[in-house]
Amino acid sequence: MDRDGDGYGNPSSFVCELPKDSEGEWVQDNTDTNDYNAYSYPGSDEVDDDGDGYAEADGDCNDLPGMRGAEMSPAHTEICDTLDNDCDGFSDDADDSLEADIWYLDVDGDGYGDPDHASPVCITYGYSSDNTDSDDSNEYVYPGAPERCDGIQNDSDATGWTLAEEDGMEGTALFVAPDGVESDWTDRVRGDVTLTDPGELWICTGTWEVNLTVTTDELTIIGSGPDATTLDGGGADVVIHADNVAKFRVEELTITNGRSSHGGGMRLYILRAEVENVILTQNSADYGSAAR
Numbered sequence: 001m002d003r004d005g006d007g008y009g010n011p012s013s014f015v016c017e018l019p020k021d022s023e024g025e026w027v028q029d030n031t032d033t034n035d036y037n038a039y040s041y042p043g044s045d046e047v048d049d050d051g052d053g054y055a056e057a058d059g060d061c062n063d064l065p066g067m068r069g070a071e072m073s074p075a076h077t078e079i080c081d082t083l084d085n086d087c088d089g090f091s092d093d094a095d096d097s098l099e100a101d102i103w104y105l106d107v108d109g110d111g112y113g114d115p116d117h118a119s120p121v122c123i124t125y126g127y128s129s130d131n132t133d134s135d136d137s138n139e140y141v142y143p144g145a146p147e148r149c150d151g152i153q154n155d156s157d158a159t160g161w162t163l164a165e166e167d168g169m170e171g172t173a174l175f176v177a178p179d180g181v182e183s184d185w186t187d188r189v190r191g192d193v194t195l196t197d198p199g200e201l202w203i204c205t206g207t208w209e210v211n212l213t214v215t216t217d218e219l220t221i222i223g224s225g226p227d228a229t230t231l232d233g234g235g236a237d238v239v240i241h242a243d244n245v246a247k248f249r250v251e252e253l254t255i256t257n258g259r260s261s262h263g264g265g266m267r268l269y270i271l272r273a274e275v276e277n278v279i280l281t282q283n284s285a286d287y288g289s290a291a292r
Helices: 165-168
Strands: 103-105 174-175 181-185 191-195 200-205 207-212 219-224 227-230 242-256 259-262 266-281 284-287
Touching: none
Parallel strands: 191 207, 200 219, 207 227, 207 242, 219 242, 227 242, 242 266, 259 284
Antiparallel strands: 174 181, 174 200
């Protein structure tokens, strides 16, 4: 029965056959919770349909049950959930009333954030809740980081660090692919070696008798410093040879005892070569003893 004529019927008052002369009093609906008030029915702006204590007339911006309406009303506090929780017309970061956790920019993606770049953001990709990164440009530097043969302090919590801290990695080599996958190359950096994949070849402290041929773009060879890592060509061939390569970089090592007709230490026929803190000594060639 629909006593108040709002088009919604009382679920406790029903008939199986429509009585005579009763047109307008009965409807095929049973969802009216107050059949004595024509302004009270499901969807009415006078009724709190989602049970959060607020109707549309009270400023509820989403009064629909089952559509997360109960999470939105003027009494709610804005949180990070993509909804306009407090019904002020703004959601998440756009709402000045947002009470969000503080996040710190994590440029290098190591999980440790930069304390100088903080923000109460909802979208946490590229951010960290940690603020203890001392070098947010290097993914291998953070508190408690394992030491690498890269000539720098990786564990930013360590005190009194010196290059000698890397001595425990003496005689090891590591190849890091562009996707971050690491491979032990300790036994591969010996004799004649052809480098065919882009990435970083870390050669730790020690003297390595090797002749490297580079045939790939975007490769970097890194030592632990000129006083720590030495590549020895054995007097038989050029130490590093890169031909028809677009970009190549070598840094932090000494190159010695190379022998070739053109460039005993390094022979580079490439578009762009970057050499930083590299010592070339006691190399010989008919043309360009150190490098060509």
